[in-house]
Amino acid sequence: MFKNILIIGCGMIGSSILRGAISQKLCKNIYVLEKNIKYQNQIKKINKKIILINKLDKKLKNIDLVVISTPMSEYQKIIIKLNKNLSNNSLITDVGSTRENVAKLIKNHLSKKLKWIMCHPISGSEASGPKYGSKNLFKNKWCIIIKKRKNYLIEKKLSKFWEKLGSKVLFMNEQEHDKIFSVTSHLPHLIAYNLIKTAQDFQKTHKKSIVKYSAGGLRDFSRIAASNEIMWRDIFFSNKKNMSVIIDLFIKNLKSFKIDINKKRNSNLLEKLKKSKKVRQQILLLKQDISKPDFGREN
Amino acid sequence: MFKNILIIGCGMIGSSILRGAISQKLCKNIYVLEKNIKYQNQIKKINKKIILINKLDKKLKNIDLVVISTPMSEYQKIIIKLNKNLSNNSLITDVGSTRENVAKLIKNHLSKKLKWIMCHPISGSEASGPKYGSKNLFKNKWCIIIKKRKNYLIEKKLSKFWEKLGSKVLFMNEQEHDKIFSVTSHLPHLIAYNLIKTAQDFQKTHKKSIVKYSAGGLRDFSRIAASNEIMWRDIFFSNKKNMSVIIDLFIKNLKSFKIDINKKRNSNLLEKLKKSKKVRQQILLLKQDISKPDFGREN
Numbered sequence: 001m002f003k004n005i006l007i008i009g010c011g012m013i014g015s016s017i018l019r020g021a022i023s024q025k026l027c028k029n030i031y032v033l034e035k036n037i038k039y040q041n042q043i044k045k046i047n048k049k050i051i052l053i054n055k056l057d058k059k060l061k062n063i064d065l066v067v068i069s070t071p072m073s074e075y076q077k078i079i080i081k082l083n084k085n086l087s088n089n090s091l092i093t094d095v096g097s098t099r100e101n102v103a104k105l106i107k108n109h110l111s112k113k114l115k116w117i118m119c120h121p122i123s124g125s126e127a128s129g130p131k132y133g134s135k136n137l138f139k140n141k142w143c144i145i146i147k148k149r150k151n152y153l154i155e156k157k158l159s160k161f162w163e164k165l166g167s168k169v170l171f172m173n174e175q176e177h178d179k180i181f182s183v184t185s186h187l188p189h190l191i192a193y194n195l196i197k198t199a200q201d202f203q204k205t206h207k208k209s210i211v212k213y214s215a216g217g218l219r220d221f222s223r224i225a226a227s228n229e230i231m232w233r234d235i236f237f238s239n240k241k242n243m244s245v246i247i248d249l250f251i252k253n254l255k256s257f258k259i260d261i262n263k264k265r266n267s268n269l270l271e272k273l274k275k276s277k278k279v280r281q282q283i284l285l286l287k288q289d290i291s292k293p294d295f296g297r298e299n
Numbered sequence: 300m301f302k303n304i305l306i307i308g309c310g311m312i313g314s315s316i317l318r319g320a321i322s323q324k325l326c327k328n329i330y331v332l333e334k335n336i337k338y339q340n341q342i343k344k345i346n347k348k349i350i351l352i353n354k355l356d357k358k359l360k361n362i363d364l365v366v367i368s369t370p371m372s373e374y375q376k377i378i379i380k381l382n383k384n385l386s387n388n389s390l391i392t393d394v395g396s397t398r399e400n401v402a403k404l405i406k407n408h409l410s411k412k413l414k415w416i417m418c419h420p421i422s423g424s425e426a427s428g429p430k431y432g433s434k435n436l437f438k439n440k441w442c443i444i445i446k447k448r449k450n451y452l453i454e455k456k457l458s459k460f461w462e463k464l465g466s467k468v469l470f471m472n473e474q475e476h477d478k479i480f481s482v483t484s485h486l487p488h489l490i491a492y493n494l495i496k497t498a499q500d501f502q503k504t505h506k507k508s509i510v511k512y513s514a515g516g517l518r519d520f521s522r523i524a525a526s527n528e529i530m531w532r533d534i535f536f537s538n539k540k541n542m543s544v545i546i547d548l549f550i551k552n553l554k555s556f557k558i559d560i561n562k563k564r565n566s567n568l569l570e571k572l573k574k575s576k577k578v579r580q581q582i583l584l585l586k587q588d589i590s591k592p593d594f595g596r597e598n
Contacts, residue, residue, distance in 0.1 A: 097515075122512060122514050122515055123514065124515075141514065142511070142512065142514070179505070180507070180509050180512055181512065181515060183497070183498050183501045183509055183517070184498070184509050184510075184512045184513050184515055184516065184517040185512075185515030185516045185517070186516075187494065187497070187516075188494060188515070188516030188517050188519070188520055189516050190553075190556060191490055191494055191520075191553075192516075193556070193571065193572055193575050194549065194552050194553045194556055195486065195487060195490055195549065196575040196578045196579075197552050197556075197571055197574070197575060198482070198486070198545065198548050198549045198552050199482050199483070199578065200574065200575070200577075200578060201548060201552065202482045202545070202548070206478070208479070209581075210479050210482055210483050211483075211578060211581045211582050211585060211587065212441070212585055212587070213421060213441065213479055213480065213483045213484075214483050214582050214587050214588075215421050215422065215440060215441070215587055216396075216421055216423075216480060216483050216484030216487070217483065217484045217485075217486075217487030217488050217491075217523060218482070218483040218484070218487050218582075219582055219587050219588045220487070220519060220523065221487055221490075222575075222578050222579045222582050222588070223579065223588065224516060224519065225575040225576075225578070225579065226575070226576050226579035229569055229572035229573045229576075230569075232572055233565070233568050233569055233572060236560045236568065237560065237563050237568075240560045240561055240563075243557070243560055244557060244560070244561060246497065246501070247553060247556075247557045249497050249500060249501070250493065250494065250497045250553070251550055251553060251554070253493050253496050253497050253500065254489075254490075254493045254546060254549070254550060255550070257489060257492070257493055257496075257546075258542070258543060258546045261535045261536060261539045261542055261543070262539055262543060264536050264539075266532070269532050269535065269536075270528055270529075270532055272492065272496060273492055273528035273531055273532060274528045275496070275499065276492050276495040276496060276499070276521075276524040276525070277524075277525050277528075278499075279495045279498060279499060279510060279517075279521050279524070280495075280521045280522065280524065280525035282508075282510040283510050283513050283517075283518055283521050286510060286511055288510065288511070288513045288514055288518050289513075289518045289521070289522065
């Protein structure tokens with residue numbers, strides 16, 4: 001499919017692409033640029049064919065697909081190097097979780113001779129690092145490709161690449177993407193972080209450890225709030241316009257819940273609690289989760 | 300351990316006590332009062348020895364342990380019947396998720412001749428109904444017993460009962476209990492409900508289905524928000540004093556996160572995101588969850 005692929009930043013997502021590309025034979029040679037030494041050692045163990053490089057220089061002339069899977073705050077530095085060293089035929093893609101900010105970066109900084117198609121595979125976990133990667137990470141998961149009118153043919157090629165990795169591909173524009181994921185991903189993560197912060201404040205004020213009792217709900221949020229802080233800082237900053245709107249709606253709704261509770265508005269509260277089950281039913285119908293009840297994970 | 304046990308309300312929790320009591324041989328006879336006909340049929344299948352009754356009347360004279368596991372909004376009606384029909388030697392317990400409200404109910408309505416020790420097993424899931432019960436539900440999970448000075452001996456007996464069901468028993472008073480669980484359980488549930496409500500509002504405004512993209516975080520919250528609405532209405536109403544305080548703290552913290560994001564306060568935000576990992580580490584250390592990353596549950 002490609003002759004030479006370069007993966008820049010090889011954590012959990014990057015190394016999953018790496019593993020999938022090798023296993024599906026999507027390229028002849030695969031190069032990796034990863035600066036974390038611990039990660040380098042883990043990557044070497046994945047496959048003997050992997051060529052680790054330590055800088056973006058003229059040797060990159062023969063690369064035909066660059067996959068950037070670093071935190072988004074590193075993109076600008078990388079673009080400067082790519083402008084200098086990539087040949088005009090190479091395609092660039094990335095897997096960042098927000099797209100309007102990267103669209104701007106590309107417009108303002110990428111050499112006009114180069115092509116960059118933004119992607120976003122909707123998969124992952126709270127874990128970081130190549131040892132958590134898997135060639136099956138993308139299997140049956142959505143991958144969003146950001147559509148531009150003029151890019152039809154290379155989008156089609158990239159779409160096939162993701163399908164070979166197991167993804168189901170969907171096209172949308174960057175504005176739509178950032179709006180939707182502010183609700184389905186970015187707000188839930190912020191809320192999880194905020195809940196843990198609130199529990200920590202409570203512990204401090206009451207000088208009492210409460211995590212012992214976390215099985216009733218807090219535990220599940222703590223998992224989400226253990227996600228990589230650099231990646232999430234970048235996402236929150238990049239999508240601050242949509243985040244701001246959705247945080248305000250969340251606070252408005254929470255205040256309304258508080259009033260329902262304080263005034264014991266029975267039918268109001270019951271109706272809201274019942275209604276939320278509908279979303280769960282849709283999620284199960286769309287096979288985004290399984291219906292088996294979760295009693296907590298066992299060792 | 301007991302001669303005759305009566306379980307009033309036999310959903311997931313009640314039927315788990317039922318199963319555990321039979322399996323551990325904690326009583327000679329076991330009676331169940333459950334008004335839901337579908338549930339009755341499921342209960343009959345659990346064991347032939349179970350004696351289903353349909354009202355609380357004088358035949359209860361020989362019961363020595365009553366376990367109430369209905370929603371808390373039914374307690375008052377039940378107390379009136381128990382006052383009339385139980386003998387003075389019987390012990391009453393329940394498994395409600397808030398304790399100050401029930402302490403008041405007991406004080407104001409329970410006959411002085413009867414003894415009621417409040418318990419709260421910290422286990423469960425979003426599922427409802429006896430078919431989801433299990434004799435292992437309480438295994439290695441905390442069970443809180445609300446301590447009163449004068450009840451030492453019967454608390455000890457009840458503590459053994461829970462230990463036989465697999466629980467690790469802890470004692471505390473009702474004020475402490477309601478405060479702690481407002482943070483570790485009640486707020487997380489309200490937040491999950493509120494997040495789903497916010498996503499529903501977004502869908503309505505944007506006329507766009509977003510659940511398809513729920514794998515990035517929303518999915519996990521939707522599971523929690525699929526919990527039984529009657530049970531959670533009762534909990535929120537019963538613990539409204541503590542809920543109000545912790546909701547305010549949550550909103551204050553969320554507004555501060557919003558400012559950090561909008562003003563791109565890098566070190567503030569990073570420090571908070573990093574700090575929340577500590578709670579996760581404590582939770583894993585205390586074996587309240589496993590460290591294996593969660594990539595979403597597969598069929």
